[in-house]
Amino acid sequence: MLAMLRLRSRVLAHFLSSPATSPVSHLHRLISAAAPAVSPNPSSFAVDEYLAATCGLTRPQVLKASAKLSHLKSPAKPDAVLAFLAGLGLSGADVAALVDKDPKFLCAGVERTLAPNVAGLTGLGLSPSEIARLVLLVPDRFRCRSIVSKLEYCLSLFGSSENLLRALPRAGGSILGSDLDRVVKPNVTFLHECGLAACDIARLCIPTPSLLSISPERIRTAVACVQGLLGVPRGSPMFKHALQAVAFLNKEKITAKVEHLKKTFSWSDAEVGIAVSKGPAVLSRTKESLQRRSEFLISELGLEPAYIAYRPALLTYSLEGRLRPRYYIVKFLKENGLLKCDPNYYTVFKESDMTFKKKFIHPHKEAAPHLEKDYDAACKGEVPTNFRFT
Known part of the structure; x- marks a missing residue:
């Protein structure tokens, strides 16, 4: 069994180190070339050995991944998936990282799902390298057929594939896992109603893409807090920054942070309102960070609390x-x-x-x-x- 795994590993490793230039057109050639290399006996197939010998996972990674692949009785699907990944240009190290991140990718249907997704994304204008990058970033989303329609919408929203690929790691691909019609699109519509143009939403969501994945009720509550608790009106230049700062906080946490700012910098209600409206990012600072800056700016430099309130960038x-x-x-x-x-x-x-x-x-x-x-x-x-x- 071990010798058979080593043979398959050498065959697939050859493809992983020498990828085809066109993943779609050469996919069938890669799969058919890999298939005759061995004629495994399904009854003797061992997932643990396959993950180590063929996919290059370490022992701790094998233990974690094998629990999700215990149903596999044959290398047929994993072999086809590895040949597919070779066609995308992924290296052996890339494949090991992908399988460690999403072991179930080895069970994805190449003909039914993966290859059609590549064809669809190519039609949207993504290059082979961008598609390969997308697979590594969100493998669990890539093995769903809905990724093409969601990417089409997100590309128009973010303005470019590069902007989208920059955003995805920050949210673990949550925007691609959200319901477009019930969550993402209603949130975008509401942000438009708040005075944000398409470019504003893109700039807001590149660093915080999960903002579009929270429930519409939650984003409405966040906007209400921005206007009511923080005193930052819709349409103001700082509105989107304030929303970004509080979108994932409930009313109680926002109130607690405001109270801590007042106590730490000896600010009045009016002064803390000025500071937050001018620099909402202060709400994302830790208590320790704010305390150290208070000691330095007020105690050591002798700056007045009001001076800092009107210039909250000092705290960033x-x-x-x-x-x-x-x-x-x-x-x-x-x-x-x-x-x-x-x-x-x-x-x-x-x-x-x-x-x-x-x-x-x-x-x-x-x-x-x-x-x-x-x-x-x-x-x-x-x-x-x-x-x-x-």
Whole structure:
């Protein structure tokens, strides 16, 4: 039995390392070429050995995958699937990763489902490499015939295959598993009613594609929270950002986050409303992250709570990689008499790295030749001697 598996493994490995250029046109040739390699006795077929010898799975992966394939009594279907994957251009490592992710893919019908899906997606304009990428991203969705119609709709929604392929890993392909007519399309229609254009919805859903997969009732509740609890009206520039921040939170969690912001930054109701409406992303920050920024911005820098409320972007910048290093530079310049007046800290922190250096480091190359090197070190988490103030 083991020798037979090794022979099949060598035959299929040859195809996996030398894929056909056209998966559809060469599929039958690959399957027919692989089929005569062995004449297995179905009664002696062992899934565990097949997964290890032919698919290249590790022992822990075999144990996990074999539980979902215990019904397999013959290598016929898996062999056809592996030949199909070879035709798509997948390598042996790709196949092992795919089978580990979705063992049931080995049971998919090549003639009935997989090959027609390739033909349908090719007709939608997807290239062979994009189809192969799609198989690796969402193998469980690819073995369903509905993927073609869903991809057709999603391609028009996201604007391009690249945008869609960027979005899929972030949601585990949930949008392709959702009911188009009962969930996705009603959600898109409602977002249009909220004032979002097609391009806005695409930009919103590329980083958060699962937003379209939640129930229509839930997305309506989220919009109500954005307007009522956060005070961000439909049609405002920040509306889509606020929706993105709270779409997966219930009313109680949103209220708790708002209360925590008020407590952490000593904000009034009005101030927290301003902060959230200007920068909804603050709601996605952890309690620890917000506390550390409060201690730095208020306790160490001495900024007023109201100043931060009107500039909530300050809470989104990296504390160790941006805020502290730039603060060190300003403090060094002030203590050495190299600054004529106190700078606006929001300006200091919001500038790009190149602009910051141009304004605060390069003019002082003669007086402080070490400054840029010290700044770069501080951005990496080090604290140069020159920045150890007493």
